[in-house]
Amino acid sequence: TTTTTTTTKRWLVPRAPRVLTRTEVSVTLIPPELQNSLRSPIRGREHPEPATFAVLAKVHTSGLAPGLHNVDLPGAGVRLPADGSVTRVTVTGLTPNECYTFSVVAYDGNGDVIGGAG
Secondary structure (H helix, E strand, O other): OOOOOOOOOEOOOOOOOEEEEEOOOEEEEEOOOOOOOOOEOOOOOOOOOOOEEEEEEEEOOOOOOOOOOOOOOOOOOOOEEOOOOOOOEEEEOOOOOOOEEEEEEEEOOOOOEOOOOO
């Protein structure tokens, strides 16, 4: 008999949000599951559970994903509970015909970033 076990890994960077709906000037996103989902490449290392999260947004350019400073658009950078109660986040103020990139950052109970933006 062969038994296969699956281990859930924990990354410190949240997955990107998914687009639910969009208009020319706004987008509604589905944030990733954060509780018990942050994974780390370092086995056995303990990590804090996220207390809050925020969606980050920037005009799409080659290079880096949105960083912690990309909070200028209404709805971006707002810290929300990471307990699963927030199922949608709307970012407004987008410019028509412009491409945007979105990411999520998680914060621990002290307000410190857990791992970085993803």
